[in-house]
Amino acid sequence: MSVTLVEKVCVLGAGSTKYGKLSDSITDIATQASVSAIENAGINPKDIKASYISNVFGVADKQVHLGPVLMSNLGISDKPSLSIESACGSGSVAFREAYANVAAGFYDCLVVTGVEKVTHTGTEWTTTYFAYCSDFFYEGQAGASFPGLFASMARAYLTEFDATEEDFAKVAVKNHENGLLNPKAHLQKKITIDDVMNSAVVASPLKLYDCCPFSDGASSVILCSEKFAKENGNDYIEVIGSGRGGSPAALQGREHLTTIPSTKIAAKAAYDMAGITAKDIDFAEVHDCFTIAEIVDTEDLGFFEKGKGVQAIREDRTKLNSDISINPSGGLKSKGHPIGATGVGQVAEVYDQLTGKAGARTVRDAKIGLTHNFGATGASCAVHIFQSV
C-alpha cells in the first residue's frame, strides 16, 4: 500500500536529560527535555500545535495523564496531547504518530517527548513491572523476566549458530566504548570481555553486563513540515522512511526463535518508503536492550545475513566508524534505557549526528541514519530513516 504524504517531515531540534538515576520527578525531567528541544530548535513554544508523550510506568512516580501537565509547564495548556504506551518501543511509536500527523498536514509543528522514572522502585519491582510487558499469561506468569526472555533467544542463537557467550560480551564492550564518548550516557565505564563474563548471571546465558540498566531519563524532539523548518532557519534533518510492524506477543508463537518478525516488517516498510536498502545506511541506533538483541537486530534489519551478525561483532565491523557504526550513542546498553524515552532519544542522537552536534562520537561523513526501537521482545517495532539536508 502506498501512502500519499502531503508534507515532507523534518526534525528541527532535539534535547535529552542525562540518562541514569535521576532525583527530579517524572514531570520535571519531561519538562527539562522538552525545554531543551524547544531551545535547540529555536522556536517559540506557541509554535507547537500538539504533543505526543511516550511513557510506560508513570504510575510508579505518581503521574499519569502526563501530556496536560507537560503542556501546562510549557505555557501551552490549550494544546492537545496524546500519551502512548508500547512498552520499550513507546518512543518510536509516539514519534511515528507525530510523523503521520505532520505528513498528513494536520499540524505543522509538534513536540514528541518520551520519559521514564523507575529506578527509585528498586530492582525487584522494576523487574516485576517490566515482566508485565510480556504476554503475561504464558510468560510473566511463568516467572519469565525480560532478561529471561532475551536469554531464551540467546540460548536458541547459541544452539543454532556458531556463536559464543564471549561474542555477546563483545557487543557490551563496544557499546560501552561508544558510551564513554557520550556525556549523557548512564554507564560511562570502559569494560572488558572478562568483566562481562565474570559478572553475575541474571538469566543464563545472560549476565549482568549483557543487560542494559534500568534508567530514568527524558528525550524530546521537535517535528515539523519542511516549509516550517525552512522558514525557521535552524538546522534540521529530513525523515525519509517510517515503518511499523508486529510479531506474536509471546516468543513461543514465532516461526524462528532468533528472528524478530516485527523488525523485518518495519524495516521493509521504512526502506521501501525511502527507496533505499540496508546498504545505504551509514549508522544505526538499534534496540540493544541485551547484547543478543543487537546481534539479532543487525540481521533482521538486513545489515548482515541471519547467523552472521555475530561474525560482524567478532570482526569489529560495527564499531564506531567501521563498516557500519551501530549504536554510536552507546545504545541502550551504555547510554541507558528509560523505556518511554528510548525511541525518542534515538532520534535525538540521529539529529545530533546529522547536524554535526555529536562531538567525539561523530560518525564521519554520515548522510543517512536509522533508528530501530521495539516493545517487549519485539512484539511491536518501529523503524525510521533520516537524511541530512
Add this chain to the structure above:
Amino acid sequence: MSVKEQLIENAKNGKVLTHKCTSCNHLHLSTVYYCEKCGSKGFEDTILDGTGTVATYTIITVAPAGFEQYTPYAFVVLQLNNSDLRISGFMANIAIPEDLPVGTKAKVTDFDEHRGIIIEKQ
C-alpha cells in the same frame, strides 16, 4: 467455561488444548480466536498430550516478585510433539545449563495460579 479456563483445566491434567481451523486445518493454541492463516473463526478442539522437547530455555537467578523462593528455576519454551506449536512454562529445580540441554524431553504437567503452566522433565 471460558477458553482460557478450559486451557487451564487441560493443563492441570497434563494436556494442551489446541484449536484446529475447520477451514484450513491450521493448528493454534486455544487462546487464538481467529485463524492466523485464513482468518476464519470455526475451530474444533484438539487435545495434545503435553509432551515435547525443550526448544529453548533460560535459568533465572534474578526473579520477578513472587518467584524469589524458587530461584534458580527455568522458564522453558516447549516444542509440542505431533504439532508445530510451542508452549511456555515454569520448570522448577534447574540450576545449571547441563541440567537442561536444548532437546530434552519434557511435558506439561500442571497449572499453578502463582507459576502458570508447569513443565517437568520426562
